[in-house]
Amino acid sequence: MKKFFSALVTWLRHFLSGTFYNRKNVWRAFPEFFEAASEQTYRIPDLESADTLSFKQEKAVCPSMTPQGMTLTENYVLISAYCHDHRHNSVIHVLDRLTGLKLKTIILPDLPHAGGLAYDPIHQKIWISNTAGKNAAVTALALEQIEEYTENSGPINYQQKNVLKELPRASAITYDHGFLVVALFALNGFGQVVCYPIDGKGGLANPTSRSLIESPFGSLTIPAKVQGVTFYKNFLLLSQSWGKQPGQIFIFDIRQTTNFADLDQAVKIIATPPYLEQIYVEGDQLYTLFESGAAAYRKKTSFVMKDILQLDLLELLK
Numbered sequence: 001m002k003k004f005f006s007a008l009v010t011w012l013r014h015f016l017s018g019t020f021y022n023r024k025n026v027w028r029a030f031p032e033f034f035e036a037a038s039e040q041t042y043r044i045p046d047l048e049s050a051d052t053l054s055f056k057q058e059k060a061v062c063p064s065m066t067p068q069g070m071t072l073t074e075n076y077v078l079i080s081a082y083c084h085d086h087r088h089n090s091v092i093h094v095l096d097r098l099t100g101l102k103l104k105t106i107i108l109p110d111l112p113h114a115g116g117l118a119y120d121p122i123h124q125k126i127w128i129s130n131t132a133g134k135n136a137a138v139t140a141l142a143l144e145q146i147e148e149y150t151e152n153s154g155p156i157n158y159q160q161k162n163v164l165k166e167l168p169r170a171s172a173i174t175y176d177h178g179f180l181v182v183a184l185f186a187l188n189g190f191g192q193v194v195c196y197p198i199d200g201k202g203g204l205a206n207p208t209s210r211s212l213i214e215s216p217f218g219s220l221t222i223p224a225k226v227q228g229v230t231f232y233k234n235f236l237l238l239s240q241s242w243g244k245q246p247g248q249i250f251i252f253d254i255r256q257t258t259n260f261a262d263l264d265q266a267v268k269i270i271a272t273p274p275y276l277e278q279i280y281v282e283g284d285q286l287y288t289l290f291e292s293g294a295a296a297y298r299k300k301t302s303f304v305m306k307d308i309l310q311l312d313l314l315e316l317l318k
Contacts, residue, residue: 026273026303030246033272036315038285041307042077045093045102047293050081052088052107053155062088066294069117069129069173070278070287070308072097073143077308079289080114080128084296089155090114092128094146106146109155112139116173116228116278118180119143123202125159127180129170132163136170136182138204162204166194166219172278176231180204183222183229187242190261193220193229221261223250228279230286232313235267236260237286239279244301247276249286251317270316273303286311 027034044067054060062083069080077095092106092114108114108128118127124143131137139158149156164170164182171185175198184192197205207219222229227247228239234254241247251268252260259265275292290305291297298304 026305029303030271030273032270032316033311036286036311036313038310038312041309042095042100043307044079044289044293045095046081046091046105047295047298047306050091051105051151052083052091054088057155060088064295065091066291066296067289068113068115068277068291070289071117071119071126071175071280072282072287073119073124073126074121076103076146078117078119078126078146079308080117081294082113083111084294086111092117092126092146104149104151106149107155109157115169115171115185116183118173118175120175120180120198120202122178123198125202127173127175129173129182130161131169132161134168136164136167136184138162138164138170138173138180138182140202160203164194164196166207167192172226172228174228174230174280181229181231183226183238185226186224189224191222191224191226193222193260195220221259223261223263227277228289230279230281232281232284232286235317237279237281239272239276239288241272241274241276244274244297247272247274249276249279249288268317273305274301275305281313284313286313286316 050062050065052062064084065081066084067081079093082090090108094103112130116129126141128139130139139161167184170182172183174181179195181195199205225240225242226238227241230237236252238250249270250266253267257265275290277289277291280287288309292304293306
């Protein structure tokens with residue numbers, strides 16, 4: 001009954017917003033991607049305007065919020081977004097996982113790019129990409145903080161902030177098997193992945209050689225322009241996107257790959273609509289987030305994606 005209700009809400013949202021026509025055109029351009037797509041989607045909220053704060057920490061409306069990161073908890077879909085004009089605080093949108101309706105928007109205390117979100121279900125903690133001068137950093141919020149937050153509360157306070165001296169930027173992050181996995185986006189040359197073990201209190205320990213991936217490198221080397229990283233069974237999935245050209249999802253078999261920067265070793269490469277950002281796996285579903293619906297990009301492509309799409313990985317890996 002819950003699945004039927006969720007599907008009905010999704011259909012009505014598409015019908016009222018007139019997005020069926022656009023999706024039909026995108027489907028024709030990227031058939032392999034959309035053949036695996038589910039009808040259940042999550043509409044990205046506040047692409048036209050979002051309530052936030054200005055530099056002076058005064059209430060403001062931002063017309064250029066750009067979605068970047070996405071993760072799921074037991075009851076919520078979380079989407080991070082930053083001001084493309086760098087004039088307003090970044091935010092996290094909280095959606096009801098069943099209906100897809102926005103419950104609240106959480107205002108962050110600063111202006112990070114927030115390129116990735118990760119949820120640690122053991123410690124019920126949400127990690128957010130951030131920076132600390134010339135180094136990468138991640139900040140954390142307790143799930144309880146998010147649940148208790150009200151939209152008149154002002155900016156939320158981070159529970160903790162960790163500087164990652166091994167990387168200049170935390171471009172993409174994910175949680176897997178007790179590790180916070182952090183990826184570096186590189187425009188020219190290879191990117192990088194470092195796996196940080198999470199200790200018993202939910203904090204980060206020093207990087208360890210006991211990586212999720214057995215790699216001949218000191219840290220894992222990955223292709224350029226990677227925006228998202230996630231895992232499915234014995235597979236590593238990377239999303240790549242830059243500019244208005246089509247994006248790509250690279251799928252590597254961890255057991256058989258010796259160099260994750262070598263695309264010839266990928267078991268599959270799937271073309272996607274442009275402006276693909278974070279990808280996230282739960283069960284046999286791959287969730288995909290795009291930034292093309294934001295003001296800065298929606299006129300640069302005819303393939304505008306305003307929804308988080310779910311893909312059936314069993315279908316995708318055929």
